[in-house]
Amino acid sequence: MYQLLKQIVKTGIVTERPPAPDEALRVARQRLDEEILRIFGRSLAIRHVDAGSCNGCELEIHATNSPYYNLEGLGIRFVASPRHADLLLVTGPVSRHMEVALKRTYEATPDPKLVVALGDCGCTGGIFGESYASCGRVANVIPVDVAVPGCPPAPLAIMQGILTAISAPVSAPRVR
Amino acid sequence: MRIEDLPIEAEPVPGAVPAWHAVVPAGQLRDLCSRVKEKGGRLVALWGSDETDRGEGYALHVALVIRSGLVCFTVPLAHDHPRYPGVADIFPAADRMQRATYDLLGMHARGNPDHRKWLRHGAWPAGVFPLRKGYDPGAVHSRVEDRYPFVRVEGEGVHEIPVGPVHAGTIEPGHFRFSIVGEFILRLEERLGYTHKGVEKLAETMTLAEGARLAGRVSGDSTVAYAWAYAQAVESVTGTEPPAPAVWLRAILLELERIHNHLGDLGYLGNDVALAFGFFQFWRLKEQVLRLNQELFGHRYLMDVIVPGGVARDMPLAGIEKLLDLASHLEREVATLRGIYDEHAGAQDRFIGAGRVAPSLAAELGLTGLAGRASGLAWDLRVEYPVPPYDGLEVRMATHRNSDVAARVSVRFDEVLESLRLIRALLRALPAGDLVVPLGGARPGSFGVGWVEGWRGEVLIGLHVGEQNRIRRMHPHDPSWQNWPILERAVIGNIVPDFPLINKSFNLSYSGQDL
Ligand code: SF4
Numbered sequence: 001m002y003q004l005l006k007q008i009v010k011t012g013i014v015t016e017r018p019p020a021p022d023e024a025l026r027v028a029r030q031r032l033d034e035e036i037l038r039i040f041g042r043s044l045a046i047r048h049v050d051a052g053s054c055n056g057c058e059l060e061i062h063a064t065n066s067p068y069y070n071l072e073g074l075g076i077r078f079v080a081s082p083r084h085a086d087l088l089l090v091t092g093p094v095s096r097h098m099e100v101a102l103k104r105t106y107e108a109t110p111d112p113k114l115v116v117a118l119g120d121c122g123c124t125g126g127i128f129g130e131s132y133a134s135c136g137r138v139a140n141v142i143p144v145d146v147a148v149p150g151c152p153p154a155p156l157a158i159m160q161g162i163l164t165a166i167s168a169p170v171s172a173p174r175v176r
Numbered sequence: 177m178r179i180e181d182l183p184i185e186a187e188p189v190p191g192a193v194p195a196w197h198a199v200v201p202a203g204q205l206r207d208l209c210s211r212v213k214e215k216g217g218r219l220v221a222l223w224g225s226d227e228t229d230r231g232e233g234y235a236l237h238v239a240l241v242i243r244s245g246l247v248c249f250t251v252p253l254a255h256d257h258p259r260y261p262g263v264a265d266i267f268p269a270a271d272r273m274q275r276a277t278y279d280l281l282g283m284h285a286r287g288n289p290d291h292r293k294w295l296r297h298g299a300w301p302a303g304v305f306p307l308r309k310g311y312d313p314g315a316v317h318s319r320v321e322d323r324y325p326f327v328r329v330e331g332e333g334v335h336e337i338p339v340g341p342v343h344a345g346t347i348e349p350g351h352f353r354f355s356i357v358g359e360f361i362l363r364l365e366e367r368l369g370y371t372h373k374g375v376e377k378l379a380e381t382m383t384l385a386e387g388a389r390l391a392g393r394v395s396g397d398s399t400v401a402y403a404w405a406y407a408q409a410v411e412s413v414t415g416t417e418p419p420a421p422a423v424w425l426r427a428i429l430l431e432l433e434r435i436h437n438h439l440g441d442l443g444y445l446g447n448d449v450a451l452a453f454g455f456f457q458f459w460r461l462k463e464q465v466l467r468l469n470q471e472l473f474g475h476r477y478l479m480d481v482i483v484p485g486g487v488a489r490d491m492p493l494a495g496i497e498k499l500l501d502l503a504s505h506l507e508r509e510v511a512t513l514r515g516i517y518d519e520h521a522g523a524q525d526r527f528i529g530a531g532r533v534a535p536s537l538a539a540e541l542g543l544t545g546l547a548g549r550a551s552g553l554a555w556d557l558r559v560e561y562p563v564p565p566y567d568g569l570e571v572r573m574a575t576h577r578n579s580d581v582a583a584r585v586s587v588r589f590d591e592v593l594e595s596l597r598l599i600r601a602l603l604r605a606l607p608a609g610d611l612v613v614p615l616g617g618a619r620p621g622s623f624g625v626g627w628v629e630g631w632r633g634e635v636l637i638g639l640h641v642g643e644q645n646r647i648r649r650m651h652p653h654d655p656s657w658q659n660w661p662i663l664e665r666a667v668i669g670n671i672v673p674d675f676p677l678i679n680k681s682f683n684l685s686y687s688g689q690d691l
Contacts, residue, residue, distance in 0.1 A: 004516050050346075050371070052370070053396070053687065056396025058348065066459035080345070095373045096299030097370045099299075099319075105342050127390060128393075129378075130314075132377070134373045
């Protein structure tokens with residue numbers, strides 16, 4: 001126990017400052033009014049769905065929980081069920097085998113809800129594109145609010161995407 | 177068993193990997209497999225190919241390990257109703273590989289007790305085989321009903337818990353069907369294939385050079401192992417010898433990948449026994465590795481650094497110093513944390529005895545990689561078949577006989593420390609010179625292979641060349657194919673709440689086997 005406590009004291013706090021939202025990541029007009037955003041505020045429940053990724057994007061989602069980024073410190077946490085979620089964080093090209101599960105997860109998430117698509121695959125289908133096995137980008141299957149490019153996107157980019165989704169637009173949103 | 181001991185005419189496959197290739201008739205396949213098995217050999221991979229566009233039939237490819245190295249059999253099959261004698265009774269790991277080969281190519285394994293589909297769910301109908309040459313890769317089928325008959329366990333008090341494909345944590349999708357009594361697991365049945373995204377079909381639209389990016393995205397957590405294995409395969413078919421500095425850097429990258437994955441898993445193993453301290457400590461260390469990766473090689477997970485012919489970028493000179501500093505720092509920290517894990521009664525209580533795969537069962541079923549080494553199977557490519565630069569490093573293999581979660585934790589700790597030692601040794605002897613050489617031309621129809629000990633186990637790439645340096649067929653093989661079915665055995669008799677812990681101690685890839 002002594003060693004454990006000593007290690008905690010020695011390590012100190014390594015958490016760094018979170019990024020600011022970035023309007024360039026927004027793909028759909030903000031669907032939530034300011035009042036709801038105020039209620040979501042800084043307490044957000046995320047359900048992650050891997051819809052067919054190579055698992056690279058998952059590594060960076062895990063990293064957002066590392067002490068350097070400490071996503072939970074911002075009141076944003078991952079939950080075990082879509083029923084508890086405000087936001088779906090979706091990775092991968094959507095494989096055709098996951099299409100139904102992703103739609104069902106989306107439907108199971110109570111309104112109002114947000115969707116952030118993650119990674120080059122989530123944004124465009126990435127290297128896997130569309131085929132007999134892949135539906136391509138997440139927006140081909142469910143509505144997407146914010147899309148974060150990168151292969152995989154770094155933890156700060158992921159956090160920026162999430163913070164963008166839960167902030168009111170500051171300028172005219174870009175609609176793709 | 178040496179290659180001379182097999183009653184076949186085998187040609188050595190050029191390149192870094194000690195490998196042989198032979199065309200054998202279907203009638204001889206089972207006898208060859210039995211001989212290899214008898215002498216302690218193993219099945220690494222099994223895949224098929226469509227050769228009908230060349231006026232032939234289909235072909236089955238089986239890669240086995242014998243003492244001399246890797247031996248790859250190609251078995252020509254008929255044009256109509258291609259079938260071959262199944263080998264799952266000899267090598268149990270072949271079962272799912274054979275079923276996948278049927279789903280993708282319509283090649284039937286005779287005598288396979290399990291005829292259920294494996295990679296096909298609802299995206300394409302029965303009787304359609306996407307990896308056949310005439311199949312249009314852009315084809316989209318209307319969804320078919322996805323029925324899969326799970327094995328039902330009956331008896332008083334037995335009930336089922338279906339889990340997934342969307343899991344409770346941040347993990348890849350798959351379905352687990354638990355049959356339980358009270359809290360005890362009587363049976364677990366996995367259903368995988370959800371992330372099947374057409375990797376192998378896509379590869380057939382690419383050149384040998386283009387395939388590298390795709391190979392590095394078969395299973396993102398093993399991108400270095402795949403990229404290196406792919407590079408070996410391409411270098412094998414093009415007669416390219418990668419320069420020494422590139423090969424040294426590749427090994428440094430592979431060990432960095434091993435370290436960051438083990439650190440991450442050690443953190444989660446702490447987390448899963450309510451030792452959040454472990455998660456935060458190990459993920460702090462992991463992040464430090466990832467940041468240095470980014471600084472020195474331009475990518476946190478080292479994607480696209482290894483290319484066929486060499487490596488795509490040099491490490492800045494200051495990198496040597498920085499890596500040495502990181503190595504000393506990690507060594508100290510990991511040693512401290514190991515002491516804390518070892519003495520933490522709560523953690524050890526959960527680790528010890530959970531998820532055992534007895535050495536005899538592990539050997540019979542073909543457990544591989546780090547999980548195999550934790551079940552007494554002393555097998556590590558870096559030791560058994562060391563390619564440069566491992567041939568000069570005398571890698572010390574980590575093994576354990578206890579076969580439980582604690583043993584897998586222990587092997588990971590040992591391997592992190594050994595990888596740090598290897599990185600130091602590699603940095604001391606880092607040769608100077610060119611980092612990449614141009615690729616030679618590949619003869620259409622030639623076959624090459626890559627085989628690398630990734631952090632999870634052995635990654636194999638089987639590569640068949642088409643016209644004009646294009647990929648005709650590429651099969652990436654993840655060690656998860658071998659280990660997923662054995663996870664089903666590891667959990668029997670354990671309680672359901674220990675499943676996440678046992679699962680994490682293996683940490684298998686879904687994407688790598690779903691393809
Ligand atoms: S964006 Fe890159 S890391 Fe993420 S799933 Fe796609 S290939 Fe993998």
